[in-house]
Amino acid sequence: MVAHTSEGHCCWGIAALAIVRLAFEYRVLYWSMVESRQSLFREVSDSLANQPAWHGGWHNGRIANSYSGISNLDERPSSIMTVTQVPVEPTHNNPDVEHAVEHVDDDGAPSHPLHKVLSFVRRSARLDARLQRAWDNYADTYLLDIAAGNGPLDVREGFSLTKAYIHSIWGNDNPLIVEIGTGQGENVVAAAAAHPEINFLALEVYDPGVAHTLLLAGKQNLTNIRIAQVNAAELFKVTETGVLAEVWTFFPDPWPKKKHHKRRIVQPALADNIHHALRQDGVWRIATDIEDYALHVHEVMDHREGWENLGTVAVSLPLEHVGKGNADMADGMPHADFIESERFEGRVLTNFEKKGIDAGRVIHDFTYRANAL
Numbered sequence: 001m002v003a004h005t006s007e008g009h010c011c012w013g014i015a016a017l018a019i020v021r022l023a024f025e026y027r028v029l030y031w032s033m034v035e036s037r038q039s040l041f042r043e044v045s046d047s048l049a050n051q052p053a054w055h056g057g058w059h060n061g062r063i064a065n066s067y068s069g070i071s072n073l074d075e076r077p078s079s080i081m082t083v084t085q086v087p088v089e090p091t092h093n094n095p096d097v098e099h100a101v102e103h104v105d106d107d108g109a110p111s112h113p114l115h116k117v118l119s120f121v122r123r124s125a126r127l128d129a130r131l132q133r134a135w136d137n138y139a140d141t142y143l144l145d146i147a148a149g150n151g152p153l154d155v156r157e158g159f160s161l162t163k164a165y166i167h168s169i170w171g172n173d174n175p176l177i178v179e180i181g182t183g184q185g186e187n188v189v190a191a192a193a194a195h196p197e198i199n200f201l202a203l204e205v206y207d208p209g210v211a212h213t214l215l216l217a218g219k220q221n222l223t224n225i226r227i228a229q230v231n232a233a234e235l236f237k238v239t240e241t242g243v244l245a246e247v248w249t250f251f252p253d254p255w256p257k258k259k260h261h262k263r264r265i266v267q268p269a270l271a272d273n274i275h276h277a278l279r280q281d282g283v284w285r286i287a288t289d290i291e292d293y294a295l296h297v298h299e300v301m302d303h304r305e306g307w308e309n310l311g312t313v314a315v316s317l318p319l320e321h322v323g324k325g326n327a328d329m330a331d332g333m334p335h336a337d338f339i340e341s342e343r344f345e346g347r348v349l350t351n352f353e354k355k356g357i358d359a360g361r362v363i364h365d366f367t368y369r370a371n372a373l
């Protein structure tokens with residue numbers, strides 16, 4: 001009986017030990033799963049966060065691993081990661097992207113107050129051999145090291161575009177013209193070649209555009225041009241007062257959907273920063289082939305304090321905005337006259353302008369002078 005009882009205790013003891021051990025192993029297994037899930041989360045999250053604007057565009061059924069917006073990862077209590085897919089407007093730049101992952105609400109505003117509304121959608125486009133060679137050969141000479149290296153292409157912390165910096169880079173005090181969104185660089189490079197007495201700075205966010213501009217400048221061995229791969233809006237926030245002679249913005253991305261109009265690069269805040277950066281009597285030249293964008297420019301600029309529209313040509317425009325696909329509706333809307341400029345003769349015909357003309361669109365040119373406030 002005694003022996004039977006102690007045998008019974010022994011069995012229970014073994015069973016209890018087995019249960020404790022099983023529970024322990026389960027716990028270890030559980031935590032290792034949690035840990036690996038968390039590290040996976042961290043890995044994905046970091047890699048997306050490093051591309052300021054991650055675009056997971058669905059292209060031919062595959063993630064095109066492009067673009068813009070901001071990664072939309074949540075770590076829910078259940079550790080489920082979610083990536084929200086929202087449509088992104090095809091632009092001149094990304095005509096074939098159907099969708100992208102973006103942190104924007106339906107009205108085009110970022111869903112987080114700290115996220116910026118960007119005027120561009122960034123693709124991690126591969127450079128072909130020729131452009132890669134151009135990058136390797138000329139980046140050291142022409143590409144300014146002022147970018148923060150993050151997704152939204154901010155300017156490096158602490159950097160300012162000052163008179164002293166400009167002198168140190170260009171080696172002289174010649175007037176400086178900044179072109180925003182230089183695309184392939186045809187215009188800014190042609191201007192730099194034609195005007196060695198003027199300094200030029202090309203701002204472009206798109207890798208192949210930057211590489212092509214490097215190629216054009218490098219082939220001609222130009223010394224008066226530099227390129228910065230930064231969000232132009234951020235650079236103007238840190239530009240010293242009165243250091244620029246002119247700013248050019250030719251054929252900005254149209255962002256035709258009404259809910260995306262706030263992504264258009266011409267905005268009141270940018271206008272104020274450009275006003276500050278221009279020397280007195282400096283000018284901001286703008287051109288667009290999109291009628292609705294022309295109306296947008298007039299709305300932002302015509303009554304803005306400190307700016308004077310130097311145009312001489314009366315142009316009739318509808319008084320209301322139309323969204324994507326509704327440009328024809330504008331014809332039936334009430335119109336009014338606005339003042340614009342003759343075509344700026346310092347601009348070469350780029351593909352964007354040519355496409356607009358070929359499609360029968362009117363080119364709208366604007367010249368705004370920064371007067372003393």
Ligand SMILES: C[S@@+](CC[C@H](N)C(=O)[O-])C[C@H]1O[C@@H](n2cnc3c(N)ncnc32)[C@H](O)[C@@H]1O
Pocket residue numbers: 092093119120180181182183184203204205206209230231232233249250251252253254265350351352353
């Ligand atoms: C439609 S393209 C026009 C390019 C060029 N101006 C032309 O006429 O050929 C607009 C360009 O602006 C660039 N862009 C858009 N937002 C920008 C920003 N915030 N800073 C710098 N470049 C920008 C785009 O990457 C794109 O190359």
